[in-house]
Amino acid sequence: MEVRDCLVSAPGKAILHGEHAVVHGKVALAVSLNLRTYLQLKARSDGKVCINLPNIDTFVCWELSELKQLTSFLSDKKEEMQRLDAELVKRLREFIGVTNGNLDSSASAILAFLYIYLSLFGSGDMPSLTVSVWSELPTGAGLGSSAAYSVCLAAAFLCATGNIPTPLKEWEQTGRWCQEDLELINSWAFQGEKIIHGNPSGVDNAVGTWGGMLRFLAGKIIPLSRVPLLRILLTNTKVPRSTKVLVARVKDKINKLPSIMIPVLDSVDAISCTCEKVLTEMTCEPITGDHYNILEELIDINQHHLNVIGVGHPSLDTLCQVTAARGLHSKLTGAGGGGCGITLLRPETDSTTVQGTMKDLRDCGYDCWETSIGGPGDSV
Ligand SMILES: Nc1ncnc2c1ncn2[C@@H]1O[C@H](COP(=O)(O)OP(=O)(O)O)[C@@H](O)[C@H]1O
Ligand SMILES: C[C@@](O)(CCOP(=O)(O)O)CC(=O)O
Ligand SMILES: [Mg+2]
Structure with a gap:
C-alpha cells in the first residue's frame, strides 16, 4: 500500500483545575498551549517501518x-475501539520485550x-513508511x-488510510478537519493515551x-x-515523573481512604465549576480585582488539595513559595509529582x-516562561 506523505501537529495543554479528579468523573478545565508536537509521515519503498523520536x-x-x-x-472491527485490544497489547509487549512492569518512555x-x-x-495492506516526531x-x-504525540499518530495514520481527508489545498499553510474527523482522531488518540x-x-x-x-x-x-x-x-521544575504511576497512586489512595478522598475530589470539582463561572463573568462584565482574587484563591485551595491527594513534590512547594514572595499564586498542572506548574499573572502585574x-x-x-493560552487544535 502506498501512503501519501503528510505533516501534522497538535498542541500541548495546561490544566487550570481538575487534574486527577477528572479521572474519577469530576470536571476539569483545560486549555491548549502555543507549544506543539509535529509528526512527519513519509512513504518508503523498501518494506521497512521506521520511527524517529529524537526527543x-x-x-x-x-x-x-x-x-x-x-x-x-x-x-476489521475498527468501530470496536472503546476498549484497548488486550490481545494486541500483550503481543506487542512480547514483541518489544517488556512483558511485565511499567514501560519506560521509549517502550x-x-x-x-x-x-x-x-x-x-x-x-x-500494510504500508512501508517512516514516522518522525519532534516536539x-x-x-x-x-x-x-x-x-x-497520540493525536499526531492518530491524525497521520487516519489520513494515510484515507479514513479522513488530507484537507490541505496547495495554497494553504494549514488545514482543519470537520467535527466527525476530529472525533475519529480523538478516539484513536485516546487509545494511544491508554x-x-x-x-x-x-x-x-x-x-x-x-x-x-x-x-x-x-x-x-x-x-x-x-x-x-x-x-x-x-514553570518546569524538571523533576521527572510518570503520569501513569501518579494516576495509579491516586487510585490506590482513593480505594484505601474513600471517605476522606472523595470529598476532596468533590471540592476540586466545585473549584473547576467556580473557576468556569468566574471566567464567564469576566467576559460579560468589566474585569475587577475581585475576579482575580477569587481565581487566586481557587489556585491556592486546589494546590493544597493536590498535596492531600498525594501528587505534590518539594520542587512544586518551592515554586509556590517563590511566587508567593512576589504576591503571585501557583499550582501544579498535569499529573504533578514534579513536572510543571502554572502561576496566574494579573493584567497589572508589571514586567519587573x-x-x-x-x-x-x-x-x-x-525553566520558566510567560505564555498566552488558547490556540488552534491539531492541523495538517
Ligand atoms: N515527542 C515525543 N516523542 C516520543 N514520545 C513522546 C513524545 N512526547 C511524549 N511522548 C511519550 O509520552 C510519555 C510522557 O507522557 P506522560 O508521562 O503522560 O507525560 P506528559 O503527557 O505530561 O508529558 C513519554 O515517556 C513518551 O512515551
Ligand atoms: C492527571 C491527569 O488528570 C492529567 C495528566 O496530564 P499529563 O500527562 O501530566 O500532561 C490524568 C488524566 O486526566 O488522564
Ligand atoms: Mg500525558
Whole structure:
C-alpha cells in the first residue's frame, strides 16, 4: 500500500483545575498551549517501518514481514475501539520485550505507535513508511506531551488510510478537519493515551485535538468559547515523573481512604465549576480585582488539595513559595509529582515583577516562561 506523505501537529495543554479528579468523573478545565508536537509521515519503498523520536532518543526500524506476524488475529472491527485490544497489547509487549512492569518512555512511545499502526493497517495492506516526531513540549512534565504525540499518530495514520481527508489545498499553510474527523482522531488518540497513561480521562487528547479552552466531564467535551485572555507563567521544575504511576497512586489512595478522598475530589470539582463561572463573568462584565482574587484563591485551595491527594513534590512547594514572595499564586498542572506548574499573572502585574520572579525560579534550576493560552487544535 502506498501512503501519501503528510505533516501534522497538535498542541500541548495546561490544566487550570481538575487534574486527577477528572479521572474519577469530576470536571476539569483545560486549555491548549502555543507549544506543539509535529509528526512527519513519509512513504518508503523498501518494506521497512521506521520511527524517529529524537526527543526520547528512540530510533527503530522493523521489517514489514515482522510486523505482519503480529496481525494474524486482527479483525476489521475498527468501530470496536472503546476498549484497548488486550490481545494486541500483550503481543506487542512480547514483541518489544517488556512483558511485565511499567514501560519506560521509549517502550511506551513505541507501543502506542505500533498499536495504532497495526489497528489501522493490520487487517489490510500494510504500508512501508517512516514516522518522525519532534516536539516543543517537555516530555513527561505535565503539559500533555503524551496526548499531543497520540493525536499526531492518530491524525497521520487516519489520513494515510484515507479514513479522513488530507484537507490541505496547495495554497494553504494549514488545514482543519470537520467535527466527525476530529472525533475519529480523538478516539484513536485516546487509545494511544491508554497505552501511555494506563487509565486516562481523555481530557488531554481532547485539548490536543480541538484546541482552545474546554470543560471536560466524564468524556463530555464542552468548548468554552467566551473566556478572557489570561496571562500565565509556566514553570518546569524538571523533576521527572510518570503520569501513569501518579494516576495509579491516586487510585490506590482513593480505594484505601474513600471517605476522606472523595470529598476532596468533590471540592476540586466545585473549584473547576467556580473557576468556569468566574471566567464567564469576566467576559460579560468589566474585569475587577475581585475576579482575580477569587481565581487566586481557587489556585491556592486546589494546590493544597493536590498535596492531600498525594501528587505534590518539594520542587512544586518551592515554586509556590517563590511566587508567593512576589504576591503571585501557583499550582501544579498535569499529573504533578514534579513536572510543571502554572502561576496566574494579573493584567497589572508589571514586567519587573514578572522578570524578577522568572529569575528567582531559574535560580532554582527551573525553566520558566510567560505564555498566552488558547490556540488552534491539531492541523495538517
Ligand atoms: N515527542 C515525543 N516523542 C516520543 N514520545 C513522546 C513524545 N512526547 C511524549 N511522548 C511519550 O509520552 C510519555 C510522557 O507522557 P506522560 O508521562 O503522560 O507525560 P506528559 O503527557 O505530561 O508529558 C513519554 O515517556 C513518551 O512515551
Ligand atoms: C492527571 C491527569 O488528570 C492529567 C495528566 O496530564 P499529563 O500527562 O501530566 O500532561 C490524568 C488524566 O486526566 O488522564
Ligand atoms: Mg500525558
